[in-house]
Amino acid sequence: MLQKPRGTRDFLPDEMEKRRYIEGIMRETSRRWGYREVCTPEFEELELFTIRSGEGIIQEMYVFEDKGGRKLALRPELTAPVLRLYVNEGRSLPKPLRWCYFSDCFRYERPQKGRYRQFWQFGVELIGADTAMSDAEPVMLAGDILKNTGLTFDLHVGHLSFVKKLLEGVDPAMQRTIRMCLDKKDFPALEDLLETNGLPELRESLIALVESRSLAEAFEITGDIPEKSRIEEVFSILDTSGIPYTLNTGIARGLDYYTGIVFEAFAENLGAENQIMGGGTYRLAHLFGGEDTPSSGFAIGFDRVMVALGEVPAGKDLIVGLVIAPGSREWALLVARAFRDAGIRAETDLSGKGIGAQIAQVSRHADFAVIIGAREAECRMVTLKDLGSGEQNEMTVDEAVTEVKRCGACR
RNA sequence: GCCAGGGUAGGGUAGUUGGUCAUCCUAGGGGACUGUGGAUCCCCCGACCCGGGUUCGAGUCUCGGCCCUGGCCCCA
Known part of the structure; x- marks a missing residue:
């Protein structure tokens, strides 16, 4: 080698x-x-x-x-x-x-x-x-x-x-x-x-x-x-x-x-x-x-x-993982854009696996999961899940961005 | 250029007086699993630093090299 x-x-x-x-x-x-x-x-x-x-x-x-x-x-x-x-x-x-x-x-x-x-x-x-x-x-x-x-x-x-x-x-x-x-x-x-x-x-x-x-x-x-x-x-x-x-x-x-x-x-x-x-x-x-x-x-x-x-406490990025159901890709791309435009690190799913598997994947390193399934895509909403507390709510993209930013500010 | 100690999967390790197919943990990949958690289970991937020598046989002994970690010299 x-x-x-x-x-x-x-x-x-x-x-x-x-x-x-x-x-x-x-x-x-x-x-x-x-x-x-x-x-x-x-x-x-x-x-x-x-x-x-x-x-x-x-x-x-x-x-x-x-x-x-x-x-x-x-x-x-x-x-x-x-x-x-x-x-x-x-x-x-x-x-x-x-x-x-x-x-x-x-x-x-x-x-x-x-x-x-x-x-x-x-x-x-x-x-x-x-x-x-x-x-x-x-x-x-x-x-x-x-x-x-x-x-x-x-x-x-x-x-x-x-x-x-x-x-x-x-x-x-x-x-x-x-x-x-x-x-x-x-x-x-x-x-x-x-x-x-x-x-x-x-x-x-x-x-x-x-x-x-x-x-x-x-x-x-x-x-x-x-x-x-x-x-x-x-x-x-x-x-x-x-x-x-x-x-x-x-x-x-x-x-x-x-x-x-x-x-x-x-x-x-x-x-x-x-x-x-x-x-x-x-x-x-x-x-x-x-x-x-x-x-x-x-x-x-x-x-x-x-x-x-030695150990330097480098500022950790707040990470949002986008969990995307098949068929919701178009909406997911717009959601990802909104987070990125707001300066938030947003990573989309690349595996195409099921929602459960995606959440398992995302929860290994992200702070939030943003779930974009068929239901959310239909009404142009997202489900924001705080991976620390387990709490989750359906809301608009703007609300989700605001919520993530609020958490980012208090860390 | 010199000295000391090291080198077994990506990381960490076991390996007896030289004797199957090299141990285990972890990490990584895939699956069980198409709307909710890092779990579990199964599978896969993956190493004796390189080369000579001794030997029926070398991860193990020996020599050389390379590399790593420190130290000397130097340090614009």
Whole structure:
């Protein structure tokens, strides 16, 4: 038997309804902040993804050549495509641009809990603004979205300038290695690293910085830095907004295009892959042929959010099953139309069996049976049977629709 | 790429020191049943992950692969 490719998943209706419900919360929250949806191609020129990350990431992407010999890749993320879109089409739009997206991405990696080869990201990009407010907005929006999904999470916010200041003058490759240790809070490895590279004097200040829990503490360690007042303003906005967050000056965020604010969110019960969101301020547009443009954004690992949420009480549809006697089909179709026009999910019998068998069938999943037999068809009525209580009455279609809607409203 | 534990109908399971036609539950389909309930009864469908090896004989032992679940690495 054919199987789905490794690291991919099928979704049955029950699960799709939950996913759409949560997705809807994310979309609606973004809409309320003024973020409008964009969509980019499922695949892009390979170069779009290697241009800043190097050839190394090719082995973790789905790369292929089309019939015209073009080197293409299934998108492994969405920030680069969205910025490419901005450079191609968005430069003459009034700034700032507030964009969001919800799309699938592909990475050729070893699957594990919360990590799949096809996965969905919900993200936003705020392009063309460079103020404390524009630094803070995506952080606040990310917190708002995650909160509205009902998730329990920790939001960590940091700024790259602190660590950069302490590592001034250190070889860039070494800086990255050090930042990775800080990100993981792997202090033994950090000590080793500093020791063997003749930088032992950094040990105390770096560890103190990462452990610091207030801006004042952090600035005490780094001394004055040019971005100080901007950073203070951003965090003061976050404080004023009431969003719960933790200062974390150790956040490294994988690659180097982040410029200032960086933030991440973590959920429980996710095992090793517990990061559900990451973002920051960055500069990318110039790499894709645009002007140097300040931007800021984040992406949420949608599948991880779904895993972390566990059971989601997806709103159950109220279901009406139409029980149709032979000869009443014409009237039944009109009745079905009336229910559907009223927004009610109505399913007609397909078996052609007897009334009793149809009711038995319908009662397995529907809330109401609408019985349309010869008697009802003749006088243009229906019999509405509440499958919960067993009560049934003959009435007009309008009355039946009203009655079902009334029940739907009070559930 | 590495490590650990797994893989028997759609789901869940039994299978002895290797020995009929592989157990049971559930789900699914059909019927008993042409004006009223999810029941019951009957019938049907449906599996040893794949391949080599040992053996008279492999679901069982052995090796390799694939896949699943976690973890490491990485994580744009």
